[in-house]
Amino acid sequence: MNLNEPRDLASLIEAFLLASGKPQSLERLYELFEEAERPEPKVFKKALEVLGKSCSGRAFELKEVATGYRLQIRETFAPWVGRLWEERPQRYSRALLETMALIAYRQPITRGEIEDVRGVAVNSNIIKTLMEREWIRIVGYREVPGRPAMFATTKAFLDHFNLKSLEELPALAELREMEPEPLLDPDDAPVPAHLQALADASLGEGEAEAEVPKDETSFRSLLVELDAMEEGLKTDFDDLREEEDVVEPEASLEDEGKLQT
Numbered sequence: 001m002n003l004n005e006p007r008d009l010a011s012l013i014e015a016f017l018l019a020s021g022k023p024q025s026l027e028r029l030y031e032l033f034e035e036a037e038r039p040e041p042k043v044f045k046k047a048l049e050v051l052g053k054s055c056s057g058r059a060f061e062l063k064e065v066a067t068g069y070r071l072q073i074r075e076t077f078a079p080w081v082g083r084l085w086e087e088r089p090q091r092y093s094r095a096l097l098e099t100m101a102l103i104a105y106r107q108p109i110t111r112g113e114i115e116d117v118r119g120v121a122v123n124s125n126i127i128k129t130l131m132e133r134e135w136i137r138i139v140g141y142r143e144v145p146g147r148p149a150m151f152a153t154t155k156a157f158l159d160h161f162n163l164k165s166l167e168e169l170p171a172l173a174e175l176r177e178m179e180p181e182p183l184l185d186p187d188d189a190p191v192p193a194h195l196q197a198l199a200d201a202s203l204g205e206g207e208a209e210a211e212v213p214k215d216e217t218s219f220r221s222l223l224v225e226l227d228a229m230e231e232g233l234k235t236d237f238d239d240l241r242e243e244e245d246v247v248e249p250e251a252s253l254e255d256e257g258k259l260q261t
Contacts, residue, residue, distance in 0.1 A: 009047035017071045025068035066158035108150035
């Protein structure tokens with residue numbers, strides 16, 4: 001095998017990604033080669049392009065997410081692939097969707113600010129679940145009485161929702177233009193089948209802990225689901241202060257490496 005030949009290298013990278021089953025950064029992929037055999041960076045980049053193009057017309061694709069590259073099933077096939085698992089995934093609760101959306105779009109944000117927008121208290125189980133899944137973390141403390149913690153999303157959040165960066169989050173206005181079908185009862189209406197197939201186990205208010213999700217989900221799909229369940233979610237957030245002094249979290253916070261840049 002000629003590792004300086006992009007096509008040969010592309011096949012080897014494909015083998016790495018298939019065997020790993022999770023995203024691999026360029027740095028990690030480089031480490032898999034001994035120094036004497038390590039390809040030039042430009043060859044490596046070309047090999048990734050070759051691999052990406054080779055997936056054209058296939059059921060899987062090469063996707064770059066926050067923590068690296070991975071091979072994954074195309075979202076188009078999710079409703080059918082989901083039938084491989086007999087257990088029926090639980091639905092995302094409206095409260096969890098709203099909380100997650102607010103943190104994603106208005107980070108850093110405190111629990112109190114989330115409650116101000118939603119108009120109701122945030123269930124502790126929701127914050128606990130999001131933190132246990134490593135979708136959110138504490139990134140600082142607001143300089144107001146009580147110094148409430150501020151939450152932001154993590155790279156694990158981006159990976160799970162198939163995003164490379166926060167800039168890839170769909171615009172709220174763009175989601176509104178998608179006009180989901182009207183529902184007679186937003187609280188009791190069923191989630192569309194194709195969205196339910198994408199959703200994985202989550203924790204509703206007062207429920208027991210859910211298993212960690214196994215599959216990636218489109219954040220756009222979840223927000224459309226939220227839009228269908230409750231069209232009255234406030235999205236201007238005028239009551240939230242635009243600029244606040246931020247105090248960096250103490251060094252004792254765990255997993256500081258997961259903070260997003």
